[in-house]
Amino acid sequence: MINPQMLKQIKKMQEDIKKVQAEINASTFYGQAGGSVVKVAVKGTKKVEAVEIKxxxxxxxxxxxxxxxxxxxxxxxxxxxxxxxxxxxxxxxxGMNIPGMF
Structure with a gap:
């Protein structure tokens, strides 16, 4: 039998994960190479937003x-x-190992 408290915790974890994923997807991440000769900006969805080249x-x-x-x-x-x-x-x-998460 499944513990109702555990179900509640799992549901909250799912909601938290969705919220975090949405925040990360909306965030912009920056990368660079060659001592910043090339800079890029990508969204958390890994969509390339910009490339800057000196x-x-x-x-x-x-x-x-x-x-x-x-x-x-x-x-x-x-x-x-x-x-x-x-x-x-x-x-x-x-630390829970959730298949397909990472």
């Missing part, structure tokens, strides 16, 4: 380097989203 510090003959910097900056921002999700949701679930 043209004065880029060798336009070395497109491969620019491509690598963009990828590195995006990965930096995406890692920040993942870390925020893991830390915030982890504090709600208090």
């Amino acid at each position: 043209k004065s510090e880029i060798d336009m003959d070395d497109i491969e380097m620019l491509q690598d910097l963009i990828v590195a900056a995006l990965n930096d921002a995406f890692n920040k989203v993942d870390k925020e999700l893991e830390e915030t949701l982890g504090s709600i679930t208090k």
Whole structure:
């Protein structure tokens, strides 16, 4: 038999998780590479919002380097989203292993 108090706690946890996910999805995370030669902004949904490149510090003959910097900056921002999700949701679930959560 399921404990009614436990059901209440689970329901609250679900509500808290939805709230946190909505807040993170609405937040903007920033990544950079090459000493901030390339900066990016992404939403918590991992939708890219902006890419900023310092043209004065880029060798336009070395497109491969620019491509690598963009990828590195995006990965930096995406890692920040993942870390925020893991830390915030982890504090709600208090170490419970919920399949498919992370």
